[in-house]
Amino acid sequence: GICFFCISFHQYCEWTFNLVLIVTSRVYIFPQEKDMEDQAYRNLQELESYSENTQSSLLYLLLEALGVRDVHADHAASHIGKAQGIITCLRAIPYNSQRRKVYLPMDICMLHGVSQEDFIRGSREKNVRDVVYDIASQAHTHLQHARTFTKNVPLNAFPALLHTVALEDYLERARKADFDVFHPALQQRNPLLPLHLYLRSWKKIY
Secondary structure, three states, X not given: OHHHHHHHHHHHHHHHHHHHHHHHHXXXXXXXXXXXXXXXXXXXXXXXXXXXXXXXXXXXXXXXXXXXXXXXXXXXXXXXXXXXXXXXXXXXXXXXXXXXXXXXXHHHHHHOOOOHHHXXXXXXXXXXXXXXXXXHHHHHHHHHHHHOOHHHXXXXXXXXXXXXXXXXXXXXXXXXXXXXXXXXXXXXXXXXXXXXXXXXXXXXXX
């Protein structure tokens, strides 16, 4: 029984993690596509629109591949995709800053009196962290909205939505780092993610 469980658990983690990678691998592609435009988002709504057209669209494709055609699943995917795009933007800050590129919403930066140069030089001042906090809060809001559809989302749609675990993990680590995106802890992966994915699937929640 124990050996069978270990094998099944390993196979499940590998399958689930590979499925999540189908989506999260795009994290490193979309910022490069945005680089071609070479300009920051004017506001948070523009970032959300971009995320809907990219990350959410990938989730729609995954749902289609799973044979799911459900309005509740689509609504959940829309919010999760937006959260994914927002968090992608945050995760890419250290990489883009080294290339002297900043794509954060300009309206939020202006609200806190933060310039692009502040991010380029890797500032960890409170006003810089406040910008990150505001943006991260919007991602968290989208994840919360996505979960309001949980009871109505078909169970066979859950594999496409389970990468909320990775998104939550980043937001939690960002919170512990006081939203300092340059903190070393945010540059590392959580080795327990596969286990968390398994537990979420077992509990039938995303």
